[in-house]
Amino acid sequence: MHALYQKINTERIVWRIEELAKCSVTKKGVTRFSFSKENEMAHELVAQWMRDAGMTVRRDGLNNIIGRYEGKWPDAPALLIGSHLDSIIEAGKYDGVLGVIAGIEVVQTLYENGMRPNNPMEVIGFCDEEGARFHTTLLGSRAMAGNLREEELFAKDGNGTTLAEAMKEFGLDPLQYNTVARNPKTILGYLELHIEQGPILEQMNQPCGVVSGIAGQSRYKFRVEGLTGHAGTVPLSLRKDALVGTAEMIQTIERLALQYESLVATVGKIAIFPGASNVIPGLVEGTLDVRSVDDGTRMTALNRIFEECEHIAKRRGLICEFTKVMESPAVICSSRFIDVISSVLKEYKMKSVQLVSGAGHDAMALASITDIGMIFVRCKNGLSHHPDEFVAAEDIKIGTSVLLDVALKLTS
Incomplete structure (x- = not known):
């Protein structure tokens, strides 16, 4: 697996993150709300990059964008890898986006080297994790887990536009929101790579850590x-x-x-x-x-x-x-996933430090239907939700490599 480490194209990841940062209402930081022109621009870029990585691409009924890379066993349950593409007001460029782009890079590395895992892999860019527009979080992932409530379609943004109205503007039928729900039998598990949004990894001088749970x-x-x-x-x-x-x-x-x-x-x-x-x-x-x-x-x-x-x-x-x-509610990550991530960290000469996430993530919603695992990547000064949010290119490469190795262990 380590031989693939050198195949990961860090420059491509960084360039893609920079391109997505341009899909913003504001010049200071990134402001990209769900069901907006800026978010649509980001989705089009991500869809093209997914196709470049050998994936078939679709959007579900809540505007989650999904790329699928078939495995040797196409009918086997798929390993989902994802994060979100929306942002808060004047956010950093790595929150959520790093997990989506790293997931695409994992698949593109396999594709470019003629490799197929046993299980299919799906990379997902969720439509609305932050809740910055409609003030209700995890819309895309909760819909995928079958836990979105119909009354939430009438949540309003600051201009009085409801979620249902915003969905219609992008050609979606709000009453079909329940078709987004996935059958748990078709899912092997869910992996999410995310910046730590805290200072612990930096204090330890370590690029990555494993998440043990997410705060309620x-x-x-x-x-x-x-x-x-x-x-x-x-x-x-x-x-x-x-x-x-x-x-x-x-x-x-x-x-x-x-x-x-x-x-x-x-x-x-x-x-x-x-x-x-x-x-x-x-x-x-x-x-x-x-x-x-x-x-x-x-x-x-x-x-x-x-x-x-x-x-x-x-x-x-x-x-x-x-x-x-x-x-x-608080969510505990799968012990199986924690063990696999920990073993990969040790292979990369890192401590298998377990961290609790105080921030919410799409993994929280998916935990109701499948096993989840999360990898944290060090960010400068632990700073997030801020224009100065930063992740070093070397840490991006190590984090993506860990994600790749974990995904291969889970699908082999």
């Missing part, structure tokens, strides 16, 4: 309603200021989260109404994201957050409401 996540929208008033005439003691109340709630959320090991909580977005400098804010809307590898801890912390925010609202004469957007 709760995502909520919240609404704090007070009373709008004149900024110059209403005394502070008589105000029902929704923003001041929200600020106290945010500090309380941080204080509570710090009391639990392995738990994080983030208020990542707020909107203030009416949003004028001389008007007391009467309404604040925002988002809450709570994560932990222990689902019990996560739920306990959430309940405390709700209770304390309700107390703050009552004391200040406000109304506070939380609405669940998404709930995903």
